[in-house]
Amino acid sequence: MLLPLCILIGSLMAGITMDKLINRRIKKHLKIEEGTWRFIFINALRGVPVSLALVTGLYWIVNTIDIPDSLARLFSYILFTVIVLSITRVTSRTVGSVIERQIEKSGENLPKTTLLSTILTVVIYAMGVLIILQYYGISVAPILTAMGVGGMAVALALQETLANIFAGLHLILSKQIRLDDYIRLSTGEEGRVTDITWRFTTIIPVGGGNMIVIPNQKIASSNITNFSMPRRDIIISVPVGVSYDSDLDKVERVTLEVAREVLARTDEDVKTEPAVSFHTLADSSINFNVVMHSSLFDRQFRLKHEFIKALIKRYRSEGIEIPYPVRTVIQENQGKE
Known part of the structure; x- marks a missing residue:
């Protein structure tokens, strides 16, 4: 029993050492190589060397000592499962990072939201589970058939949930709204988009108020005003009036200085x-x-607030007058002698 224990401990230590080296390399080259293919692959390997090292140790133990066939078969199932799940984990991380990199590289404003990440992860892990089941000798075809029949019943029972999922995908792929966009719905809700999940879209109003959670289907069917498209910056116009005695060149110069x-x-x-x-x-x-x-x-609200305060203060120091409305009333003499 001493040899298998030594093999297992040695494999575990080797896996932990490799994982630390990977993390150290990621921290060292984070700012230099972030977004490159090599960085994406190395980042996807985080945590994987530990599980693979344990698998290698178990495989070594199985081939070193004599164990019953049933136990050997169980170990082979465990080994295969860990290997497939490790590969699936690396693939999921790599594909997600590559897609994000390609979106940024192409200049598209397609958001990487929780919904996209969840769907991508589920699809890749589902493929890994099917491979494992096939290795166990479990026929996948009946499972897929049962899922298809059961899926119809589930779809009928979860119409609203599925509608929200597809509405969320539509919002993302059509790029009507993006993360960090400021939007206003025809129903009155407005705020900055913080996330698009599989069922809801969350927005935060101006000033960091309470979070507003809106079903994706409601957003997809509403008229949306997106204040962040086609450009995120907006134009602010502040009306001002000065007296007729003012030097307009001086007014313009002082106003622009305050604005800057x-x-x-x-x-x-x-x-x-x-x-x-x-x-x-x-x-x-x-x-x-x-x-x-x-x-x-x-x-814009804080900008207007600060500008009006600074402008009034500067106008007073420069002697520029902002007049009150003046009305001259001429009244005819009604009295007769």
Whole structure:
């Protein structure tokens, strides 16, 4: 019994050592090689050397000592199962990473959501289980037939759930919404998309309020306003009015200086310059719009807040007046002598 125990412990130590080397290599080359084919494959091997080393040790033990045929057959089933599941695990990780890499490389905005990851994993592991069952001598054809017949009954019982699954796939593949998009539904719900699962889509409103969970079918059948497409940045227009006594060149210069300072402080991702556009000679003021860009839809509210505060403060220090509405009322003398 001493030899099999030594073999098992030695195999386990070898597997742990190999796994540590893989993790060390991943950390060392994470920033340099991330996204390359070699990095994807090495990353997919994490944790696998331990199980494969144990399989090798068990195989060595089976061929070293005399054991009953029934026990040897059981060990062979265990060995084959571990090998297939290890290969399946590596394949699932590799395929998922390769698909994600190709999407990023092609420039497509197809989101890698929980739904896509779950479907991909289930399909690959299902193939691995079928291979294992075939090795055990269990015919796969009757199982598939039973699954087909039973699937019809399940489909009838789970119509709403299946509708949500296919609606979620439709949303992802049609690229109507993506992760981190800010959307508004015709039913009134709005927020930033955080995930698309097999049944629900979750969004977070502006300001980080409570999470809103919406069935995929409801989103697919709603009118959607996507504020992140075709571009994530949006245009903000802030109306301002100054008195007729103001120097308009000075007003424009000061306003743009304030806008640039606020943008640099609150939304440094914006590269587009702000602009001032005079448009109306009103009754009490000369009106204009301050046009700025916000990198994300929900950043516009803080940007407006900070800009208005800074603009009022700067106008007061520069002596620029924002007039109140003025009305002159002329009343005829009704009295007669």
